[in-house]
Amino acid sequence: MNIDKEEFQRQYLDKVAKLHGKPLEETSDGERYQALSSLIRDYIGQRWLLSRRRQRQGKQVYYLSIEFLLGRLTDMYLINLGLRDTVAAAFFDLGVDLAAILESEEDPGLGNGGLGRLAACYLDSMAAESLPGHGCGLRYRYGFFEQDFVNGRQIEVPDDWLKTGFIYEFRRSDEAVEIRFGGTVTPELNGKLRYRHENYESVLAVPYDVPVVGHLNDTVNTLRLWSAEPHRTDFVCSATNRNDCLKTIEYKNDVEAITSVLYPDDSTRDGRVLRLKQHYFLTSASLQAILADLARRDIPLTRLSDHVAVHINDTHPALAVPELMRLLIDEHGMGWDEAWSLTVATISYTNHTIMPEALETWPVDLFQALLPRIFVIVNEINERFCRELWQRYPGDWDHIRAMAVIADGTIRMAHLAIAGSHSVNGVAQLHTRILKERVMSDFHQFYPDKFNNKTNGVTHRRFLIKANPQLAALLGETVGEQWVQYPCDLLGLLPHAADPAFQDKLAAIRRWHKSKLAAQILDATGVRIDPDSIFDTHVKRIHGYKRQTLNAFHIMHLYNRLKADPGMDLTPRTFIFGGKAAPAYRLAKLTIRFINALADKINRDKTINDKIKVVFLENYNVSLLEKLLPATDVSEQIPTASREACGTGNMKFIMNGSVIIGTLDGGNIEIRNAVGEDNIITFGLTADEVLNIYERGGYNPWDIYCGDERVKTVLDQLVNGFLPGGPDEYRPIFDSFLHHGDHFLVLKDFAAYVDAQKELERRYRDRRHWLSMSVRNIAHSGKFSGDRTFTEYAVDIWRLRPEAPVRCY
Ligand code: 26Y
Helix, strand or coil, rough: CCCCCCHHHHHHHHHHHHHCCCHHHHHHHHHHHHHHHHHHHHHHHHHHHHHHHHHHHCCCCEEEEEEEEEECHHHHHHHHCCHHHHHHHHHHCCCCCHHHHHHHCCCCEEECCCHHHHHHHHHHHHHHHHHHHHEEECCCCCCEEEEEEEEEEEEEEEECCCCCCCCCEECHHHHHHEEEEECCCEEECCECCCCCCCCEEEEEEEEEEEEEECCCCCCEEEEEEEEEEECCHHHHHHHHHHHHHHHHHHHHHHHHHCCCCCCCCEEEEEHHHHHHHHHHHHHHHHHHHHHHHHHCCCCCCHHHHHHHHEEEEECCCCCCCHHHHHHHHCCCCCCCCHHHHHHHHEEEEECCCHHHHHEEEEEHHHHHHHHHHHHHHHHHHHHHHHHHHHHHHHCHHHHHHHHHCEEECCCEHHHHHHHHEEEEEEEEHHHHHHHHHHHHHHHHHCCCCCCEEEECCCCHHHHHEEEEEEEHHHHHHHHHHHHHHHHHHHHHHHHHHCCCCCCCCHHHHHHHHHHHHHHHHHHHCHHHHHHCCCCEEECCCCHHHHHHHHHHHHHHHHHHHHHHHHCCCCCCEEEECCCCHHHHHHHHHHHHHHHHHHHHHHCCCCCHHEEEEEECCCCHHEEEEEEHHCCCCCEEEEECCCCCCCCCHHEEECCCCCCEECCCCCCHHHHHHCCHHHHHHHHHHCHHHHHHHHCCCCCCHHHHHHHHHHHHHHHHHHHHHCCCCCCCCCCCHHHHHHHHCCCCCHHHCCCCCCCCHHHHHHHHHHHHHHHHHHHHHHHHHHHHHHHHHHHHHHHCCCCCCCCCCCCCC
């Protein structure tokens, strides 16, 4: 956008006056933020309209996702509009602290982890590549919970992110659609097979559109978030009948619950029903809007798949398959076969996990009661699919039952998604191989052409340009500003990897961020950390397979060594943790308590000369990640091999020059191939070794406990009163390793991890060598740009033609 500093100042002061009726000097940071965001909203509105007009002809992509983990938007809008420098200069002149203003923005946390942040990265990439790709999600009234620590324990506080309003959403009441739950369906035979759906509960889906601004181009795409609202109810309550009024209130509460929280507690039947309601609500509303838009564009439905691609992010929106069938057949009178080929040609599916507990299934009774018409369709899909299987595997009932969409009273959403789409992709080479060869091997044999890999990628705009502007500027000076459009240009850093002048600049930037982070950590936790220590960061959801305990056990072991030999030559290290545990996941919550207790013990111990410090930062979210990235020396990516489909944190850290210590899993393997094995520290069991252990039914952890003194000491310390909190507090963790089989093979990888940590320290001590590793990581990060991944999706899956495909791959 073209606007100079003075003009911006004039518009901003005008906005402050109009909104707040007082001079700038008297406004709070919050009020200043309001004025800035309101001005940005004005700027975007006009561009949005023009972009929509231009896009009318081309094929549109709709990315359906139950999560969109957006992070703060204002600074990203400024960057993408090309206004950040102008605005920073304008505020500097006005004596206003832009960074403080930006901190008053809520962090929209409409997601919980990798899958949701990936969806947000792809929105950013689609707009940056000028492709008409839109997000469809839910407008949760409360975001993923806010995490507080009380006595080291996680407490979940509702995330009331809408309390002061969300300036970047545009409510479109006129485009609301109706969603129907429950009731009865009866076949009506009058020439064609039709169904009458009666006695259902009707809910309004109201869209709120959020603009997605492309980087330095004219594109503004849309993220459409649906909100559940009751039909008009006030007239019922004004009537005299009190019972009607109570029923109306109940209806209103039930409806509003649909978009109240992300992942409602599924330990009760009501909770499970609510989740399924959310899934149907999202898919039905999105597809109705997509078909309405097609009609507005005067495109016949028979050409649907030439003009629309619907992508489902994991199986949560897999009801798109039967819902699209319903719309085509019931609402538009199409026959089954034509509807089916259009559905399959339109829909594509990404699998994000092979963890058995995350492969969604629904009990038939629950499903049928909530979605009776959809159930009839799923049943028909299943029958036709099983007939096809019979043709191929006549008489092989076991095979057919294993692949069926409905079996043993449950509906398997992954099977539905695979049967009903033309493309199924994994998110890293290893993950796709495991899908093809193991988890979905039957399907791969049956549909070899559907399966493909799309290794994840992330956006350099948020995680480098926004998070680390100083580094972004240094990269621009060194390889040319074009790297922003073509992240592979970062390969141009390679000749500078060993250049001491360049290394020193990089080191100075990192040191600046470390000292800033140290001040923030002191402020937030009261713990003083040394900016010259190694910052070793482990941030992600807390989960057994992500093995925060492996990191913690190594820290305990280091501490034990220091206690035994206080003069030990150890490079001071700060271990930083962050991450939320699912509220119902007891062991994960206890892991937080355990690491906090360990931190307490170590940080208070004056005898170790501050050689190690441990902090667990509260409420890890996108904004906190952005502060950690530029200040991190070592990034922990240590899942049990084969369990982490890809991981995306690994990519965000390397683009900021952190060095990974990691297992040979998911994206780490491809990062190692790109940066070279000298520039990453890998260790531990391979995926095939892990899978073989699982096939043998596990291993005996007592062998390691009894055979490795270090492991025995650390495990005993969980239950002998070594940690604050008492000897029984952490027993479930102890038991999970020794009595429940160490499912994630932490003890099995312990020795290799300790060796890898030693190797890491050895390399860190050679400062020049370490910095050259750091440079090489940044240089190779271009391959892990979401623009690259997204272009692959566009060409291979959605059959779009990007204007200028991301070059150099
Ligand atoms: C149980 C069900 C409701 C469910 C809820 C959330 C199932 C899955 C999920 C979330 C999965 C997820 O975030 N997966 C992650 O996706 C990333 C993006 O592809 C991967 O990088 C990461 O390895 C994977 O764990």
